[in-house]
Amino acid sequence: MRVLVATTLLLLSFAVPAQASGCTVYNGACVEKHSNRAWLVTNGATSYGPVRISHGKPGFGTPVGMFSVLRKVKNDWSVPYNGPMPNSVYFTTDGVAFHQGDLNSQSHGCVRLTWEASQVFYDNLFVGERVQVLP
Template structure:
């Protein structure tokens, strides 16, 4: 016995309404997912003289190319000059990044030194996926996304930051514009 089936397609207006609703729900989900961290950042007071909040342990301002260490919402070191990522290799922005690993004598798995060996990244404090870290290096040329510090400052960041500590990488201009 054969059954004739008629396939019905939704009317264009119904289809448009379904697609619009789906896009709206995706947008709401994305907005809700991003809201808690961004809202928490905007609700916390800034450490005076910096673009980062009192919850941070380390702060990087991409605009001034400076970094600070905080304890209890007060500056303990800094500001110090840093190198940040250049075009196409920008240092990632984040309000609630976390230190997840430290290596005193790390060598890059991505870049090589002039002798062909993996590039040294002494005093590495990793805080973002993709191997993004604070580490010793030149502060007068762009990095490949890491935050480079002088040897003395890299050692200080390494000795003062612990796994789990919060790192904020921000644009001071954007922070101040968002806060009015």
């Protein structure tokens, strides 16, 4: 799927360097908090997105920096916040993840995606790949 998406975007001339926004990831994902968007990167070029996101609210901010995908859970549940976390892709040791959720409200630190985008992120991000969160 990742190769198909990347090839399609290249053929349509929509692929742009991930670095255009300050993202330095070669394979993985980028999050830009100030614009509420995220995208996947393959071989240094945008392979999916950017897509709309929501992120952590004041007091529960999504951390800025470079991280690695640690694990993935298809149908997870947040015990502390008592809520579903479909298509979770964890990238911090304290539980911050990409997952499907309401984009009209802020989270407790996670990066929320639409159902479709969460499926694409889940299917195309792999353990060890980089996630860069920009302010």
